[in-house]
Amino acid sequence: MHEAAALPVSRRAEAEGAVRPLEGLGLRVERAGRVLLDIPELRMSGSEITALMGFNGSGKSLLLRVLAGLVQPDAGTVLWAGRPPGRERARRLGFVFQKPVLLRRSAAANIRYALKVAGFPRAEIAGRTEAALASAGLQGLAGSPARVLSGGEQQRLAVARALALEPEVLFLDEPTASLDPGSTLAIEALVAGARGRGTKIVLVTHDAGQARRLAQEILFLQQGRLVERASAGQFFTGPQSEAARAFLEGRIHI
Amino acid sequence: MHEAAALPVSRRAEAEGAVRPLEGLGLRVERAGRVLLDIPELRMSGSEITALMGFNGSGKSLLLRVLAGLVQPDAGTVLWAGRPPGRERARRLGFVFQKPVLLRRSAAANIRYALKVAGFPRAEIAGRTEAALASAGLQGLAGSPARVLSGGEQQRLAVARALALEPEVLFLDEPTASLDPGSTLAIEALVAGARGRGTKIVLVTHDAGQARRLAQEILFLQQGRLVERASAGQFFTGPQSEAARAFLEGRIHI
């Protein structure tokens, strides 16, 4: 198993842009009497792209929400660089939901809004918006209402919006599920670029190829439990758990 | 190019379950001054699975809506078995949207509702609902509110609901985009089974593997225009248009 370097977490380290691990301790979420998440210990490297994989309903999206502080777990704590992610952390957070949520504004206005809220200097906003749209191939649709864009265009817009914020931590929930093959590769390149600039990325994907191309670390969930944690190389060549093997072989689980 | 057998369309032929072609003549849709769809002639075989492919925003979802009668084109006519699809056709139609729409009810109630509306005999509804849920691996979630299901579970529920209606024509808009590999194969098997029972299926997908596994006929759209129509074998081995080649090679389009 791959182990992220244990870090003495300090403001200094943070300020220097050192790697920031993402941790979860004793995470537990129950709803309607069903245990949806039960992860005694979770540790992600701070510098790599971590892919979260697992069957539908295994709790990937829920875990992302818990890690991002959107869902308060019934038990357990989440630590970003050793500290619980407070409200002020939102400015350092990027999140692309499985179902992108776009405001009732134009594509460009959606990005402008996010930049403004994040406190980017007024003078930079127009330029950054334009660049973000172009990076996602949406130049031509800048003025279109975001909510009439095609499914794939919406997803690209959501990714572009999250990346435009240059977050420290970026959660991507199946960000290319609706993209055509070329767009998928283009978005992957953007994601890899963000990692290069020091963003910690957690990616949910069902696309083994994508995980292999992008991730260094794989977490495999089954029924809300973390059943495997491995480096990408190890995971795709020799998965340890029967569930992960079944998953990768596309064995019929339902 | 593959040509669907030209059919003398008649009520008799319909009653006998003969193949029913899907046609579009002079279809044109404009919005906000942009031409979104411009297809002088469209003809799909009545017995095969037709895959619609194309870059994001090329008009696939829009074309499905036009064919299903959900969007009235600015010009042109749609013919199902030679006749425009009227309101009464709804009972013969299945449609899975790119973003599934589930009612604020339990998973089971969503299927029951559809069956009731379609006029299935009361006595059969419980049994059919159970079978549909099981086919999509959702037995355990029958009573869960549909809208708290995971993204993949929701998509499976939407597919199960459409298939439960045993429609004559079934439109599937990226029905496995959020599914894990095993579920994807399972759903593909269900779709293939429906075709075996005589359902005409039009499938939008970005997954070339899926198109190859399921479809006999491929339509390739680019910027609202039909640029290629071919049998699956022909399309994947030697696409005629430059756009389709770029698409299949995953060339960066954005």
Next chain:
Amino acid sequence: MQDFGSAVWQALGLVASFDRDLLEIVLLSLRVSLTAVLAAGLVGLPLGAVLAVLRFPGSGLLVVLLNAMMGLPPVVVGLVLYLLLSHAGVLGPLNLLYTPTAMIVAQAVLVTPIIAALARQTVADIRGEYREQLQVLGVSRRTEVATLLWDARYSLLTAMVAGFGRAIAEVGAVIIVGGNINHVTRVMTTTIALETSKGNLALALGLGMILLSLTILVNAAVQGLRATAARTAYA
């Protein structure tokens, strides 16, 4: 200013003394307004939903009219009903003038457009999400209306509650068709108007407080219902 303090005392005193006349008035208020709101909901909710669902020539105009009818002046509604129900009117033979039934009708007329207009907006909002799905299921207009109403039920409660507020607080229409007749058609608001005209401002205020407390109780009951109602399968 001592009127405020005095009002509180009078209200408490009235409630404590459990005045028979007051009880009669309170019960009639509740009976009239709750019945009127139920009737208005029975008409207004489907009407609003139908207007949200159907597009036909003139439907835009109808929506404008409906929205405008939220501003029906109670006195005018009262007058029209008075003219219809009076002995000289076409409905005179029904002998409904100066009965609680006439008051119920008046309030229902006032409240129906409110519930319908608010329901139209609420249903239109949820319909944005449901429309195409219901269409592909081949749902009839009638079923579509029923489905949208059912699935928006928790939001629609606010429309009903707004209608109830309008009804229970209303005085102009009920005083004309009810006549504010002691022991027959006297309700809280007409009593308050009467005490005001007598210059019994503190008593009027005290009655107002009682009325408001009643309204709060009704709302709390509705809210409680909403919260405890099996929200299973609703998300």
Next chain:
Amino acid sequence: MQDFGSAVWQALGLVASFDRDLLEIVLLSLRVSLTAVLAAGLVGLPLGAVLAVLRFPGSGLLVVLLNAMMGLPPVVVGLVLYLLLSHAGVLGPLNLLYTPTAMIVAQAVLVTPIIAALARQTVADIRGEYREQLQVLGVSRRTEVATLLWDARYSLLTAMVAGFGRAIAEVGAVIIVGGNINHVTRVMTTTIALETSKGNLALALGLGMILLSLTILVNAAVQGLRATAARTAYA
């Protein structure tokens, strides 16, 4: 029954004769009610949105109270304001009693809870969709409220229109704090009440028709604005 026909004639006659007094009354009605609704919207929309956004101990109770306040009886509001604004009251020195300003305040008090309660529901509905996205963007509560109000603006118009209907049709509160003084605080509804008490039922009805036509015009203008408003980027 001839009163209806007679009412139509009187209404037409009044409009045709372009009565100066009538014009004055109509303009005051519009001025008072439009101002009151704008003021109520300024307070009620953010208030409703804040209640939709914030959860705190007692927020459920506050929602119940707000919903109940849609049933504030106009006479009671009028009385309370009267006692405050009266020369014997704490605000007496402002000399606002029997002025249009007092009427505006009275209507605003009545209408604010209506707009707030309806806005709360509308904003809560759209927030179900936006909440998590705004949270990950690190939006402050204040910005969240502003964003939700802005993005729900077309639906919120219905709340504003409901408030306007309530205000323009209202008589109980304005007659107490305005006094229905000829040429000073006489509005359409108080005129209708006055004519009714004089037994001029046809004239009262005719005035009611004119009032309703006005309300329809205002609603049509709002609807027109909504339709022609650049709906770009809104879908």
Next chain:
Amino acid sequence: ADKFIVVQSTTSTQNSGLLDELLPKYTAKSGTEVRVVAVGTGQAIKNAANCDGDVLLVHAKPAEEKFVAEGGGVKRFDLMHNDFVIIGPESDPAGVAGMTDAEAALKKIAAAKAPFASRGDESGTHQKERSLWKAAGVDVKAASGDWYRETGSGMGETINTGVGMGAYVLTDRATWSAHKNRAGYKILVEGDKDLFNQYGVILVNPAKCPNVKADLGQDFIDWLLSKEGQDAIAAFRINGEQQFFPDAQKSAS
């Protein structure tokens, strides 16, 4: 005019049209605008007691005298009188038409259990009606909700209601004369000296209410009591019939 006073008044003076006739004359002469707030008797006195008016003009003598005695007003002047009448439907189920004895007429109405609409609002009119019932020895309280119907509203509204239910109504003559919703109703009983209806006018006490425009208010009262004002009152006609009879010479009480 920027000079104005507020008069708290009951509805009969306004609804009958009397004030519409008087006030422009006074304003033309004095340059003072007179703003009338017409409400129920009790409310008018209460408003005046709260200093929300400069002049009080009502018709409930005992209440007016109490108001002055408590320091709310400076002085009460008789201004004018008219009379009360009993109106009823043409069918006249109790057969009181033409009677001049109010007490007897009420007795007949009670005996016939014919519907009677009472204002039931403690107004001057209502107080007069109650004293008549008392004199007639009828316990109307027991009949309330049955044939005796307390409408709890103003004079005009009570007439509307009475007309709507075919009930007898006691009203001041002026309000009835100006009332348009008559539906075949007629004055059935009139002329009893018990049906006398005295109006008074009072300046609100500036010693208690510093905001009161005592000079302007007193000037208005003086004018009403002057020959000019009294003549104007006498000149007011509805359908050619005099409605109010000036009687200021009896002076203050």
